[in-house]
Amino acid sequence: MSKLQRILNSREARKLFRDKIAVVALVLIAGYLLIALLLMCGVLPPKAYADVVGPSNSRGLFLSENAEKRYEIARTAMLGKVKRALQREDVEVALDEVHLGWLRVAEKPPEELKSIVEESLELQRQLKAFERLDDDPDAKALLTAFEQKTNQLVAPLSGADYFMHNAALLLGTDAQGRSILFRALYSIKVAIQIGVVTALVCVLIGALLGSAAGYFGGWVDYVVVWLYTTFSSIPNLVLLVIIAYAFTTSGSDAKDTLLPVYIAFCATFWIGTCRVVRGETLKLKQMEYVQAAKTAGFGSFRVLFRHILPNTSHLMLINFSLLLIGAIKSEVILSYLGLGVKGQPSWGLMIRDAGNNGDVMTGFFWQIGTATAFMFVLVLAFNILSDALQDAFDPKHL
Amino acid sequence: MALLEVENLVKHFPVRGGLMNRVIKQVHAVNGVSFSVDKGEIVGIVGESGCGKSTLGKLIVRLLEATAGAVKFDGHDITHSSPSALLPFRRRMQMIFQDPHASLNPRMTVGAAVREVLAFHQIAARGELNTKLDELFTQVGVNTDSKEKYPHEFSGGQKQRVGIARALAVNPEFIIADEPVSALDVSIQAQVLNVLMDLKAEFNLTMLFISHDLKVIDHFCDRMLVMYLGFVVEEMPCQDIHADALHPYTRALLGANPVSDPDKRSELTVLEGEVPSPYNPPQGCPFATRCDLVTDQCRQEMPPLVELDAGHRVACWEVNKTPEPITAAEV
């Protein structure tokens, strides 16, 4: 029987798979992990989440906008860009460079484009005469004509570009006209990356320190316990903020990478794992198979790594799951405070942007809503999984 | 020739508590135990649970550090040897543990557990590990086809056999069996005891056999030590313990283990009274609180272990006074 088969057949695994909600959570997590993996392989080009792909603050699900907004969109989208390109010396090159996300200038001779631009500008002038665009039927008709005219400047999309363009606008755009969906998707990669790296490092540190403290006792135990009681007496978030702030203000090259975030997280997150692994080791070292290993003359390292640590693997698994969530949530908070992720999207940054731009005040909930929903589902799924893991490994729980 | 000599062995466990996690009291688990075991002998240690039998065993194999006293193996004092100095002795003495369910690493196949010992001590070359393993498993009666199975797939009796195989892997001369069958079903106990008997002859083993069951000790051992609250109260050969046992505690234990002979069942004495706390053992005889023969002297002074017959030592003021062994009528 292979190791994997043994694990899947174990009592704990069967208990876990009997829990329907846990299975759903597992599937969701697998989905997130898959997306993160694909994003790491670069399936999403940077322009998808970093560039302007449409008008600012447009609504998602292609919901219709009010007349003012429609006017704003038609006016700003391609019209201005094409107009400016046409004024340049190297018209051909300039026109070729014009784009808005996946949209490009229609392949028409510059003269024709010029006339479309002029006609559009004429329509725009007429529209400006109206005080309000909403209620007036004349204005409505004029607006539709204006939209159609400006649309003639745009090359029709097909295939993958058509798909990407619509996907980018599916959940609307932020204040800078960037795709909310793609930014939220890309944040999965950032979140999972920070979560996995932090959880791995912290479980490793925690398990090593905890088992060494429990097994050797004496001064080793004294030092480790002193370390974690000291660290855990500082409020977690305060420490995170201090470390992240120190990096941000130090002006070192690392300040724009994720390094400060990793350091801040790894400094504190190992404590929980360390504490439970130490407790388990204190219990395990009294077990007769550990006594037998010592009687056989095995050295401390062999006893620790072959006979004690493998038997704490369920604790490591549960703690990995808990830490992953802890790191993702803290990342969002740090980013919201402007001390976390920089130079790439993150749910925390999206929420921060939404707040700074007054989205919420003006009733534009697409950005904050999307970021929160993406995070909520992941955190909820992991919380359910952690609980299910704890139940599965709890012998008293059937 | 004595293979093992234990001299005045003492083990106190500090109990921590209070504000600063200070040592607030000491558990007196083993209180100055002395005895020796000759080559080829099986010596039993009997006593109620908590009287320090396991602690004594662990002190001898250096799983615990003695508070005072000495353990000598084959003439070498190993009480304070360093781990490296101890390694050759690890190969010569092994321990079989009480709880077969806890004595195997759940994350290792039973074969891997024994192979690890074989490889560590270079008992067999890398290519011959499995041959040697099969040989051991056959000797203890475990199916060689199940060597890649994990402990939870085995019954208690099978696990205990694997535990015995692991202890025998280093080819030891001396084995401490700490209640090797008391966690097993009665029907399995006899089988495992028979395996131990066979192996004892085959490997020419010397054994220290720990049990709380006088019947098993009587059946299995050449000589026995009776322990009470960390003290040895009687040491005697196991020829006819029903007739020879002198200490009131041993006699009470015999009563607690009724035998099939109806004449002997009449000796039944019932143990009454409190077992003194091991935290602060009484000043006098530890058994005084439950003894029928108790006198003022017993409560004041600890009786010394006095040799009455060859190899028969008793620690009891009353028994040592009486020239004749106590018989059923006198009790």
Ligand SMILES: Nc1ncnc2c1ncn2[C@@H]1O[C@H](COP(=O)(O)OP(=O)(O)O)[C@@H](O)[C@H]1O
């Ligand atoms: N590691 C320990 N720490 C503190 N007290 C212990 C420890 N091990 C055993 N004891 C105490 O020592 C006494 C003897 O225990 P033990 O040797 O296990 O008895 P037995 O094997 O005869 O049942 C008991 O009172 C027990 O509570």
Ligand SMILES: [Mg+2]
């Ligand atoms: Mg015991």
